[in-house]
Amino acid sequence: MRLAGKAAIITGAGAGIGRATAHLFAEEGAEVVVVDCDSEAGTKTVRLIEENGGAAIFLQVDVSKAADVKRMVERTVERYGRLDILVNNAGIYTQGDVVEAAEEEWDRILDVNLKGVFLCSKYSIPEMIKGGGGSIVNIGSEAGIVGIKNQVAYNVSKSGVIALTKSMALDFALHNIRVNCLCPGRTLTPLVENVIAEAQDPESTRRALEEDRPLKRMGRPEEIAAGILFLASDESPYATGSILSIDGGYTAQ
């Protein structure tokens, strides 16, 4: 029970890495706030947690909208009386180079993947300070560490998440708030399943997505959630401003 007595917000917890993290946090004793813009998906995560004996509530929030995010923090504190952990996981993906990418698409990716982290942190940190400290885990990507072709807006958003992590770690260290970034490599979630499904040849695309990394497979959401738990919990008390890769060796190449 590594998170007993802690209240944790997990954004984008309706699917994939966020859902696996919500599930694991609840198993470790946290009171979980499942945040997603998709109410059906978020409600399902809460149901899965409750069926497993855990505690969770769902809040429908678009992390790129300040009013939604303010309400997210207010409702969390109303319900659990505190806020200890924030996992900034909600993210979207799009392909295209700078010539192809539509301006609206660029704006939307940056709004969700980067401004969303800014807003959720901005409104959560004052509550963490009131409680004597906290832990923030931002979900970056291997695409924020190395260049990956044909997904320029996504790459830039994830590099920004790494820079934001380091800035917040420095700014709030003396408030006992640790801020770290977990950079997953390709992980089999709905995000990647959609890329495979939309490819001209889904089967060879799936194989290519496995073959380009030393471990020759995609990650499982649970494997990423384990790293998020480490950074979020008191198991990593000396880690702040850290960038932890869990990517099957991709960025070691």
Ligand SMILES: NC(=O)c1ccc[n+]([C@@H]2O[C@H](COP(=O)([O-])OP(=O)(O)OC[C@H]3O[C@@H](n4cnc5c(N)ncnc54)[C@H](O)[C@@H]3O)[C@@H](O)[C@H]2O)c1
């Ligand atoms: N899957 C991968 O290969 C991979 C690799 C590296 C990084 N990541 C990052 O991990 C995170 C989770 O990815 P995933 O693969 O689990 O994605 P996913 O698409 O499977 O799930 C993302 C969830 O976020 C929600 N969401 C999207 N926009 C939102 C918004 N504006 N407000 C609130 N919720 C929103 C979606 O409804 C969905 O439930 C993302 O930040 C992603 O960029 C994923």
